[in-house]
Amino acid sequence: MVEAVETMDGWYSLHDLRTIDWTSWKLASEAERKEAIDSLDQLIAKWEEVEEAGNGSQVLHKVVGQKADLIFMFLRPTMDELSDMETELNKSKMGEFLLPAHSYVSVVELSKYRPAKDGVDPETLPETQKRLKPILPKWEHICFYPMDRRRTGDENWYTLEKDERGKMLYEHSKTGRKYAGKVTQVITGSIGLDDWEWGVTLFAHEPLQFKKIVYEMRFDEVSSRYGEFGEFFVGNLLPREDIPNYLEV
Numbered sequence: 001m002v003e004a005v006e007t008m009d010g011w012y013s014l015h016d017l018r019t020i021d022w023t024s025w026k027l028a029s030e031a032e033r034k035e036a037i038d039s040l041d042q043l044i045a046k047w048e049e050v051e052e053a054g055n056g057s058q059v060l061h062k063v064v065g066q067k068a069d070l071i072f073m074f075l076r077p078t079m080d081e082l083s084d085m086e087t088e089l090n091k092s093k094m095g096e097f098l099l100p101a102h103s104y105v106s107v108v109e110l111s112k113y114r115p116a117k118d119g120v121d122p123e124t125l126p127e128t129q130k131r132l133k134p135i136l137p138k139w140e141h142i143c144f145y146p147m148d149r150r151r152t153g154d155e156n157w158y159t160l161e162k163d164e165r166g167k168m169l170y171e172h173s174k175t176g177r178k179y180a181g182k183v184t185q186v187i188t189g190s191i192g193l194d195d196w197e198w199g200v201t202l203f204a205h206e207p208l209q210f211k212k213i214v215y216e217m218r219f220d221e222v223s224s225r226y227g228e229f230g231e232f233f234v235g236n237l238l239p240r241e242d243i244p245n246y247l248e249v
């Protein structure tokens with residue numbers, strides 16, 4: 001029987017995408033708009049304290065294109081906390097102007113394809129823990145998309161031996177490493193949690209690097225033969241201090 005790979009799982013993740021109800025926003029009084037901006041600012045201040053204490057992380061970007069206006073990516077130790085964050089955003093004054101656009105639930109994932117070095121369980125290593133509970137980079141651009149591993153006919157990832165899958169992912173990682181400093185990735189697993197099997201979240205200083213890495217990886221066997229991809233979302237960082245200006249009408 002083909003062996004599954006053991007995964008190491010970290011913080012839970014919620015990609016929460018919202019569309020701003022611009023019509024209501026423009027019709028609201030200046031006082032109401034200020035109250036809404038302040039409510040969002042207070043929430044972000046609270047979330048930043050959680051991040052500073054090492055108990056989670058988050059990032060906010062403006063989505064480019066018509067799929068949504070905002071993408072929040074939240075990481076927290078428990079799914080309950082993610083649900084609380086989503087609810088507190090809905091209950092806030094700002095929430096009155098935010099329409100749901102899309103969401104994705106998953107958990108930060110690394111896998112144990114490589115044999116343990118000197119018998120040490122990689123999950124116990126501080127560097128692994130840092131990757132499982134990452135502070136999300138506040139880089140200028142985000143690219144998020146879900147993906148599956150194909151299982152049709154001769155292209156069935158789930159009938160391949162673990163060694164073979166591990167070798168392909170090793171080749172994949174070599175392509176990825178060429179982009180060190182230009183693209184950083186957070187892979188989240190969503191089997192049993194959401195509609196696709198993995199969420200790919202990439203951060204870059206320069207958006208063209210998303211196209212370059214994703215294109216180059218299309219030729220890695222693990223993607224060319226076994227990758228199926230969902231909808232892409234791309235965005236530009238929205239720092240807390242820029243929110244009033246972004247919402248100015």
Ligand code: VOV
Nearest residue numbers: 110111169173176177183184185187198200214217218223
């Ligand atoms: C930015 C660079 C980069 C680097 C260095 C990198 C490295 C690695 C390593 C070492 C490993 C395997 C072990 C582990 O740590 O889990 C992975 C795993 C994975 N990757 Fe990756 N990946 C990158 C980037 C990167 C991209 C751009 C994509 C999208 C692929 C595309 O075609 O659109 C991707 C996908 C994945 C997935 C879905 C998995 C899990 C697959 C599974 O079947 O288990 N990934 N990845």
